[in-house]
Amino acid sequence: MKVKTSLHRTATVLAGALIGLAGLTVAATPASAHASSVKGDSVCNAATGKRDITWTLTNDWGGDATVSDLALIPGVKAETAEHNELKNGVVIPRRSHHVDGKAVFTQSAEGDITDASISFTAHWDDEYSDRNNSYKLRFDGPCAPPPPTCVSPDKAKFHHEFGVENGKSTATVTLDEGIKLCEGEPVTLVSYVAPRPEFSVPQFVFDHASAVITTDKPRADLEVKVPDCNTQVDLFFGSEKDIIAEITANGPRYGDKKLGSPNGIGSRSVGKPGWFNGGSKACQQPAVATVPQCDGTLTVNLSNNGEISRYPIDFAVKTGDVTKTVTVGAGKAESITIPAGSGDVTIGAEGLETKTYQWQNPGDCALPTVVVENDCDTVAITVQNPKGVTPVTAKITYGEETKTATVASGASRKTTFTLGKEKHATVEFPGLDVESIKATLGKVDCGGEGGGGGLPVTGAAAGSIAGGAAALLAIGGGLFFLARRRKVTFTA
Structure with a gap:
């Protein structure tokens, strides 16, 4: 009987101890279950060139938590899909069915930021607070904006062909494959008359052609006439309004606008140099016309008004042992008179075959x-x-x-x-x-x-x-009138 009683007492004491421990465990559980947390994530938005940042706020307690002491860097507004703004006073939902409550906010920041961070305090209705909520994101480099769908003409690439032959110059300029232009690029081919076959001034426009290269029309075909004399031809990036009408000693030049230039905007096009200087004769068109007069003088008309005459012409006029130079300006004419009895007159000029002229009776003079x-x-x-x-x-x-x-x-x-x-x-x-x-x-x-x-x-x-x-007849005599005839000599 005593043994049974001792065992019963021992069992009673152990049971009480277990119940006491269980009571301590239950009493401690509410205090340790209040907890909140935050995490951040970021992606580079290729469409905007900005960083899209996501902040996820978590509540693992059975009551709603309220945010206070919020610090958000960068200070760009963050909000949910329902446009609830992340600010002091926002609520993190309670935990339910063993699933933490969450509040997710997003913000879009400039792509050149180096880091982003968040910190806050969570408060519950039972006056419990969790201040240990913070997260920081660091970025290796800027978020670059997306490449443009088209390029400006100064960033485009081209290739070209250019040549001069058979009295004309032709050029083909093509936009490189795969490039889209945001706006058209004009290109012009222009020919000049020049005083020398190498570069020299002044020069005057002879012919020109222009076109605009676009994404839809990526190729321009140009052709101009070239004078049958000393010339310069230029292929350059620019429109008709950019043509230099007269190239002078101190005037403007096309410079590195010419396609195929080693530098500048002309270097955007790959091909042989888009310029030419050459020719085999002067661009003047001198002409001589002689008109004999009845008194024995010879009128010599010197002209410089051909289609391509742009420069003065020096005519050498020789009678006997005397040579006189007569200068005739472009588009002008001069007349000189060779006195009667001077004999033959010899006339020559650059671009004109030297020729000797003689006075002849014009045939329409009054007769004896x-x-x-x-x-x-x-x-x-x-x-x-x-x-x-x-x-x-x-x-x-x-x-x-x-x-x-x-x-x-x-x-x-x-x-x-x-x-x-x-x-x-x-x-x-x-x-x-x-x-x-x-x-x-x-x-x-x-x-x-x-x-x-x-x-x-x-x-x-x-x-x-x-x-x-x-x-x-009034007296023993008569008047005799002779036939007449006119002769005029013209030499061009």
Whole structure:
């Protein structure tokens, strides 16, 4: 009986001890279960070039927790999908069914930040607080913005072909494959007339063509005419408004705008150098026209007005041993007069074949007149030469006798012969391109025979003309008018 009683007492004491320990455990549990935490994560948003940061706040207690003492770096607003802003007073939901309560907030920060952090205190309704809530993110480098879908022309790449031959220049400029342009890139091909086959000034535009390269039209084909003389041709990035109309000594240049340049915007295009200098002759177009005058002078017209004439021309005009230089400006003309009797004149210029010119009777000058007078003893032939013409030489034949008479301008000269049996006289003008005159003598009263003076006769038709003109003569003579003809020489 005593043994059983001792065992019973021992069991009772142990049971009480276990119950006491269990009571201590239950009493300590509420204090250790209040807890909160926070975690952060970040990704680089390739679409915006910014960092998208996510903050996850966790509550593992059965009551809601309220946020206070919030510190958020960077200070960019963070919010949930429902646009609840992360700030002091925001609630972290309670834990339920062994699942921690969570509040998730996101913020978008500039891509160049180096770190982000958060800290706060969580409060529960039972006056318990958890101040041990913080998290920091560090970033290795900036979040770069996405590459653009197109590039500006200054960042684009091209390739080209360029050449000059057969009186023209052609060029093809192509945007490199895979490149999209945000805006069009103009390109221009232009040719010039130049004073020398190497680079020299001034130069003047001869022809030009422009086009705009775009993503939809990635290739430009250009063609211009090239002058048949000294020239320069340039292929450059730019539009028609960028063309230099006249390249002068101190004026603007295309410089590194030319495609194929080693530097500058022209270096964006790969290909042979997009420029050319050459030619085999001057771009002037000199011309000479001579007009002989009736007084023996020679008018020489010098011109410099061809399609490609852009520079002055020095004409060398030589008469005898004297050479004179006559300068004619572009688009101009000059006239000089070679005096009568100066002889041949020789004219030459750059781009013009040297040539010798002679005065020739133009054929439309006033012609000399002839008056025939005869009586019973003599035959008189008078040659009258008009004013404003060259001296004329007359070859007069009557019977077996021939005499020569030279008559100055505006003068007259009489030649006499002894009357013979011949009834006509012949007058020739070797220096004039006219037919000789056969003049029939007039009838005179020498011992009873009546008669008149000489009759006018022209060329071979002397016999038929004489009868019709007899009534018009006031004296025994006649006027002889010679045929005329004009000759003009032009050399270009």
